[in-house]
Amino acid sequence: MPNSAGEKFPPAGVDLSQPSIARIYDYYLGGDTNWEIDRQFADKLLKKFSILRPIARSNRLFLHRLVRHLTKQGIRQFVDLGSGVPTMGHAHEVADQVAPGEVRVVYVDHEPVAVAHSRSLLRQYGDEDRHTAIQADLRDPEGLWEKIGQTGVVDLNEPVALLMIAVLHIQQLPAPGSPVSDDLGPQLVATYRNMLTSGSYLAISHVTNDGVSSKSADMLTRIKTMYDSSGSPVIWRSRSQIEDLFGDFRLIDPGLTWTSLWHPEEATITDETPSLEADQSIVLAGAAKKA
Numbered sequence: 001m002p003n004s005a006g007e008k009f010p011p012a013g014v015d016l017s018q019p020s021i022a023r024i025y026d027y028y029l030g031g032d033t034n035w036e037i038d039r040q041f042a043d044k045l046l047k048k049f050s051i052l053r054p055i056a057r058s059n060r061l062f063l064h065r066l067v068r069h070l071t072k073q074g075i076r077q078f079v080d081l082g083s084g085v086p087t088m089g090h091a092h093e094v095a096d097q098v099a100p101g102e103v104r105v106v107y108v109d110h111e112p113v114a115v116a117h118s119r120s121l122l123r124q125y126g127d128e129d130r131h132t133a134i135q136a137d138l139r140d141p142e143g144l145w146e147k148i149g150q151t152g153v154v155d156l157n158e159p160v161a162l163l164m165i166a167v168l169h170i171q172q173l174p175a176p177g178s179p180v181s182d183d184l185g186p187q188l189v190a191t192y193r194n195m196l197t198s199g200s201y202l203a204i205s206h207v208t209n210d211g212v213s214s215k216s217a218d219m220l221t222r223i224k225t226m227y228d229s230s231g232s233p234v235i236w237r238s239r240s241q242i243e244d245l246f247g248d249f250r251l252i253d254p255g256l257t258w259t260s261l262w263h264p265e266e267a268t269i270t271d272e273t274p275s276l277e278a279d280q281s282i283v284l285a286g287a288a289k290k291a
């Protein structure tokens, strides 16, 4: 199947025997970088919970407002971990609207389709001196930091905005025979915080079942069961567990809040408004600065 950039997919190494989180999410967002196996899984969920589409779109729009806001605060380097398929716009496009030609971005994902699609779009619309996409696993922070440094696109001795958007609730496939482990958790995030230089930002969005309506809580229980049995297990964290991921970084206004409530004034007139009330949201979002 050719993708929107006209390339034949899937690239080598893509596993089409199981649905993939990146490709399912692309389908929620209305993208076309997904296959039958992904759509079948997503459609089963969407049939029961059509709200998943506006929830995903609200998360991506948070990402856009976040990049806009931090670029206005003077940030000129972004590292987007678990960047996904660039359906609905890439971070560098948003940053370039605010500070044309000034912002550097490294995208990181372990899903080959997401990386191949990002590279293809960057070749066409990016600037190779300022933007790149690498395929890597964020569970190896030191190795990843080295790879990011080697791209020459960002200077890790200077402040960076490190984005972990809708990625930390994804549990990783265990080695055969070993139990699922929550390894995109507090310890891993702390390692990244330590590697960031002063003046950097850490931004996180994360699914929670804390403080949500009983209808949403029930939906989350059922979604978790479905994801867990699909080979892409997930974990929902409480508000305080998500807050703890920021460590001693100072949360900037408005603190940790539902995606749609995070700096709504940063929306542009071209941003669609997803039909999602704040109390239907299940994704908390925030950004914090290292002193």
Ligand SMILES: C[S@@+](CC[C@H](N)C(=O)[O-])C[C@H]1O[C@@H](n2cnc3c(N)ncnc32)[C@H](O)[C@@H]1O
Pocket: 021, 022, 025, 059, 060, 063, 081, 082, 083, 084, 085, 108, 109, 110, 111, 114, 136, 137, 138, 139, 164, 165, 166, 167, 170, 172
């Ligand atoms: C739900 S998508 C979020 C995409 C994007 N950050 C956003 O919010 O629009 C999660 C992404 O994280 C990626 N991911 C999951 N575990 C990862 C890991 N260990 N290393 C790198 N990427 C990972 C998935 O492949 C997927 O593209």
